[in-house]
Amino acid sequence: MTKRAVVLHSGGMDSSTLIYWAMQEGFEVFALSVFYGQRHRRELSSACEVAYKAGVNYKQINLSSLSYFLAGSALTSTDVPVPEGLYDEESMKATVVPNRNMILFSIAGGYADSIDATTIMGAQHAGDHAVYPDCRPDFMYATRYALSLATEGRVFLDAPFVHFDKSRIAGIARSLEVPLELTWSCYKGGDVHCGRCGTCTERIEAIWNAGFRDPTEYEPGTYAATLKLLREAGKLRR
């Protein structure tokens, strides 16, 4: 029997790349998106398009009631503005959803155990470590251990990008021919990427530093402006 993996899939660059990574590793992939009330609901249709293009199994689960319980984040509350420009620790903190990754991993773990998948995968990476404690390696290892106990060793949590930076993931995306133009990063949730918010800025930086042409459609004029900002901040490698 082919080994199965549940891949947590936001529709962004990182988790889309992870789907292709898992396929290359020989897994039958079951991509899973969770709607937890995020304002950037737009990412879910991107998630579906990427899964369809990749030819993997795909499910969305609607847990929007969670948004009433996980308060105070710019990602779920319209009271809190989405931060723009370069992410610093302070502005990124507005995008913390309390305990989000533990919730996502536990649901993916239950789903995996239901379909006899042996692995769940998340695309957390080093760029998120400073602000999001639930993206850090020590949290991953602790959660892996808890999940292993809860499932009596049947389900393993893997986070293969946890020590990579985002430009390395962009490079992997390029080599695995991930359809990056279908993926969605922007927290603003408009028709095209805003090109200005924190995640757009990170996306532009990562793809630029990976050294290939950015296939993303940004709001007119924003790409050059954000690149300039990144260059002035010393973030660009070429």
Add this chain to the structure above:
Amino acid sequence: MTKRAVVLHSGGMDSSTLIYWAMQEGFEVFALSVFYGQRHRRELSSACEVAYKAGVNYKQINLSSLSYFLAGSALTSTDVPVPEGLYDEESMKATVVPNRNMILFSIAGGYADSIDATTIMGAQHAGDHAVYPDCRPDFMYATRYALSLATEGRVFLDAPFVHFDKSRIAGIARSLEVPLELTWSCYKGGDVHCGRCGTCTERIEAIWNAGFRDPTEYEPGTYAATLKLLREAGKLRR
């Protein structure tokens, strides 16, 4: 400021007792019930009644979509019969919901962090260790550690009954004057406790062994029959 605790509350004897325990420990209690598609939905109205009687904050969260993802359990699927009589490992296994407690703890953890509660509490006890791996102390400790990392030490998972058997919890319920007649254990989800299913049998045994009159309304004739079964199995201490 009063310290706050989120108590996971099923409406059963154990978690209802835990609410009173937490109150006695000086916590401002926020009881939380999760509807994950369990057939015994009846327990949720009991949960509300107990919380109201105790005078604590109470919320229910509807995550019924989860039932499509956590397959194969008698508790969420009408295809699988609820086991009757004395629980043995085999029959209890039909009531395992994949990774349920990790999901519940992670949601409680996010909720706790949102309302500045420092503690989440679950009523897992020793009677469940054999069959439910996500009720065992090692799972509790691993999840406590993962939650502590995810919240940077702000939220602590406590399971004060994890080494107690159910009759000890019944004794605590008695001494804390928990309104046991309002609590709900039966997995069948009828109007009164069926008196025959695995959890009814456990409830009858626990209250009998704690040595006080059982205030539960069971289906006529079942209480005596189940006691007889328990006595023949050598489960009764008096």
